[in-house]
Amino acid sequence: MNVSVIGGGYVGLVTGACLSELGHNIEIVELDETKVARINKRDSPIYEEGLSDILNRHTGKRLIARSDYNGIPDSLITFICVGTPESEDGSANLNYIISASQSIGKALKGSKKPHTIIVKSTVPPGTTENIVAPEVIAHSGRPEGTIRFGMNPEFLREGRAVYDFFHPDRIVIGTNDARTFNEIKELYADLKAPILHTSLVAAEMIKYTSNAFLATKISFSNEIGNICKKLGIDVYEVMEGVGLDSRIGPLFLNAGAGFGGSCFPKDVSALIRLAKSLGYEPDILSAVMKVNEAQPERLIEILKKHLSNLKNKRICILGLAFKDNTDDIRESRALVIIRLLLKESAEIIAFDPLAMDATRAVFPEIEYAQSAAEALNNADACLIMTEWPEFSSLNSEFEKMKTKVIIEGRKVLKRKDIEGICW
Numbered sequence: 001m002n003v004s005v006i007g008g009g010y011v012g013l014v015t016g017a018c019l020s021e022l023g024h025n026i027e028i029v030e031l032d033e034t035k036v037a038r039i040n041k042r043d044s045p046i047y048e049e050g051l052s053d054i055l056n057r058h059t060g061k062r063l064i065a066r067s068d069y070n071g072i073p074d075s076l077i078t079f080i081c082v083g084t085p086e087s088e089d090g091s092a093n094l095n096y097i098i099s100a101s102q103s104i105g106k107a108l109k110g111s112k113k114p115h116t117i118i119v120k121s122t123v124p125p126g127t128t129e130n131i132v133a134p135e136v137i138a139h140s141g142r143p144e145g146t147i148r149f150g151m152n153p154e155f156l157r158e159g160r161a162v163y164d165f166f167h168p169d170r171i172v173i174g175t176n177d178a179r180t181f182n183e184i185k186e187l188y189a190d191l192k193a194p195i196l197h198t199s200l201v202a203a204e205m206i207k208y209t210s211n212a213f214l215a216t217k218i219s220f221s222n223e224i225g226n227i228c229k230k231l232g233i234d235v236y237e238v239m240e241g242v243g244l245d246s247r248i249g250p251l252f253l254n255a256g257a258g259f260g261g262s263c264f265p266k267d268v269s270a271l272i273r274l275a276k277s278l279g280y281e282p283d284i285l286s287a288v289m290k291v292n293e294a295q296p297e298r299l300i301e302i303l304k305k306h307l308s309n310l311k312n313k314r315i316c317i318l319g320l321a322f323k324d325n326t327d328d329i330r331e332s333r334a335l336v337i338i339r340l341l342l343k344e345s346a347e348i349i350a351f352d353p354l355a356m357d358a359t360r361a362v363f364p365e366i367e368y369a370q371s372a373a374e375a376l377n378n379a380d381a382c383l384i385m386t387e388w389p390e391f392s393s394l395n396s397e398f399e400k401m402k403t404k405v406i407i408e409g410r411k412v413l414k415r416k417d418i419e420g421i422c423w
C-alpha cells in the first residue's frame with residue numbers, strides 16, 4: 001500500500017521504516033529539513049536498534065522523506081505521528097495535530113481518491129472525531145464521508161521500538177467503520193498479534209490508560225521501596241516475590257529514581273487535567289505524579305547524608321537518557337538531578353553512551369566525559385541514573401574516585417559498598 005506518515009520522530013520514523021520493511025511504499029512528511037535530509041541519506045536522526053539497517057535497505061526505494069505534503073493524495077492511508085507535548089496547564093498540546101490535520105486537508109483538496117487518516121499520536125479521547133476530522137474536512141473542501149478516520153495507538157518502547165513494531169502484544173484499531181478497520185488490518189497482515197477493534201474514543205483512551213497504569217506500577221513500587229528503605233529491607237527481594245504472583249506479574253516493579261521519557265509524565269498529566277476538567281478528582285493519578293516528583297529529591301537527600309555540603313563537590317552522573325538503549329532525554333530523571341545539583345553549586349561530570357549530545361544542548365555548562373571511567377576519576381560521589389547494562393560491569397573504575405560514595409537511582413551494580421535510593 002502507499003502510505004504517508006506525518007512526523008519523522010521516534011514514532012513516525014520507526015512506523016514508516018517498519019512498514020517499508022513489510023513491503024509498503026512509505027513517504028515520511030517531516031517539517032524539520034535536517035531530519036528529512038538525514039533520513040534520505042540513510043543516517044537515522046534517532047537511535048533505535050535495527051533502524052539503520054532498515055533505512056539502508058529501503059531508503060530511496062520504498063521509503064522517502066520530504067518536507068511538503070504534495071505526495072499525500074497519491075497515498076491511500078496517512079498516519080499522523082506528530083508530537084502531543086504537555087501544555088503549561090498539564091493538558092495535551094494539540095497544536096501539532098491541528099496543524100498537521102489542516103495541511104493534510106489542504107493537500108487532499110481537489111483529489112477525488114479515497115483516503116484514510118489514522119491518528120497514531122497519543123491524543124485525548126474525542127480528538128480524532130472532534131478535531132482531526134473536522135479540520136481535515138474543512139481544509140479539503142471535500143464532502144464528509146469521502147475521507148475516513150481511525151485511531152491506532154502506538155505502544156512501542158523506545159530503544160526497542162523496531163522489535164516492538166514486529167512483535168506487538170496487541171494492535172488496537174479504533175474506528176467507527178468496518179472498511180477502515182479492514183484496511184488497517186490488511187496493512188499489518190504480516191504481524192502475528194491479537195487485533196482489537198474498538199470505537200475511536202476507546203482506542204484513544206486505551207493508550208492513556210496503559211501509560212497511566214504502567215506509571216502507577218512504577219510509583220507504587222517506589223512507594224514500597226521508600227518504606228522498605230526505612231525498614232532496612234531490600235525492595236528488589238520483595239518485588240521478586242510479589243511479581244511471581246500471576247495476577248501481578250514481574251514487569252514495571254523496579255523501584256528507583258522515578259519515570260521520565262516522552263510519554264508517562266505528559267500522558268498522566270494530561271489524564272489528570274482531563275479528569276479535573278470533567279469535575280472528577282483523580283486521586284490515584286495525582287499521587288502517582290507526586291511520588292514520582294519526590295524521588296529525585298530523595299536521591300539528593302541521600303547524597304547530602306554522605307557529603308553534607310555539595311558546593312564545589314565533583315559529582316559524577318552515569319546515565320543521562322531516561323532509560324537504557326536510547327538517546328532520548330525528554331523528562332529524564334538525570335536532568336532533574338542535574339538541575340538540583342546545579343542549585344547546590346556542585347561540579348558535575350556526566351557520561352552516557354548515547355545521550356551526551358542531546359544533554360549538552362540543555363546543559364552546556366557541565367562537563368562531559370568520554371567514558372564512565374573518565375567520569376569517575378577524582379569524583380566525590382557517583383549517581384547512577386540510567387540502567388545501562390554496561391554500567392553493571394564497572395568495578396575497579398570506582399577506585400579512581402576521590403571518595404567512594406556510590407548511590408544508585410537505578411539498580412545495576414552488585415556491590416555491597418553502595419547505597420540505593422530505595423535499597
Ligand SMILES: NC(=O)c1ccc[n+]([C@@H]2O[C@H](COP(=O)([O-])OP(=O)(O)OC[C@H]3O[C@@H](n4cnc5c(N)ncnc54)[C@H](O)[C@@H]3O)[C@@H](O)[C@H]2O)c1
Nearest residue numbers: 007008009010011029030031082083084096100121122154
Ligand atoms: N516516543 C515514544 O516512545 C512514543 C510511544 C508511543 C506513543 N508516542 C506518541 O506519539 C507521538 C509522537 O511522539 P514522538 O516521540 O515520535 O515525537 P517526536 O517529537 O520525536 O516526533 C514528532 C515529529 O513530528 C514533526 N512534526 C511536527 N509537526 C509536524 C507537521 N505539521 N508536519 C510534519 N511533521 C511535523 C516534528 O518535527 C518531529 O520530528 C506523541 O503523541 C507521543 O505521545 C510516543
